[in-house]
């Protein structure tokens with residue numbers, strides 16, 4: 001069976017996400033601020049960053065802007081998303097853009113041979129398309145890819161603990177989407193935003209897991225300072241540090 005996450009390879013979903021959804025994500029600036037703060041503390045001098053499921057590269061760029069000597073690897077399996085990342089990072093010389101599917105173990109062979117370990121690995125709203133078994137395997141792979149002292153940060157869509165809480169997340173997100181549509185003057189009604197939210201093509205590809213469970217996996221793997229650093233309903237920033245030996 002074809003996995004549902006391939007919807008991300010279409011230009012249509014790429015455009016919808018980049019122009020109509022990314023700018024509406026609640027606490028987006030705070031998520032990036034906390035991410036940068038954690039990176040700064042774990043690794044004051046970053047030399048390499050991997051942004052996995054990079055989309056247009058918003059997260060990796062935020063790290064590169066602060067660590068101007070660092071090299072960035074931006075990886076995604078969507079050609080239109082990689083094109084958007086190239087365009088966003090136009091003028092950044094220390095970047096590489098790689099088309100790979102991290103759902104398959106062979107993704108590791110797709111990394112540049114001269115850049116196969118990293119100080120920072122970030123991922124945004126992407127890994128939740130993988131089954132839990134693969135999520136755990138990926139976290140092990142990240143641990144192995146990190147340099148001692150390096151940090152992994154996952155800004156992720158996670159599971160609610162009850163349908164009641166799930167509804168609260170949906171209300172929040174639809175309010176944020178509607179406010180964003182008004183801000184950009186799209187003319188979309190609340191009902192249209194609501195209908196699009198519930199029929200969005202990537203919804204079927206979601207395999208959400210509770211953040212606490214995912215933090216436990218990271219601790220079992222050996223990550224330190226594991227926590228959920230920021231959370232608003234189903235949007236969580238979590239991760240951990242690989243301590244220097």
Ligand SMILES: C[S@@+](CC[C@H](N)C(=O)[O-])C[C@H]1O[C@@H](n2cnc3c(N)ncnc32)[C@H](O)[C@@H]1O
Nearest residue numbers: 008053054055076077078081101102103124126
């Ligand atoms: C919701 S977008 C998030 C983009 C960006 N990280 C952000 O924070 O805005 C999810 C991204 O993950 C990518 N993606 C999903 N599954 C993937 C896979 N198995 N391998 C590589 N990229 C994947 C999609 O193509 C898409 O660009």
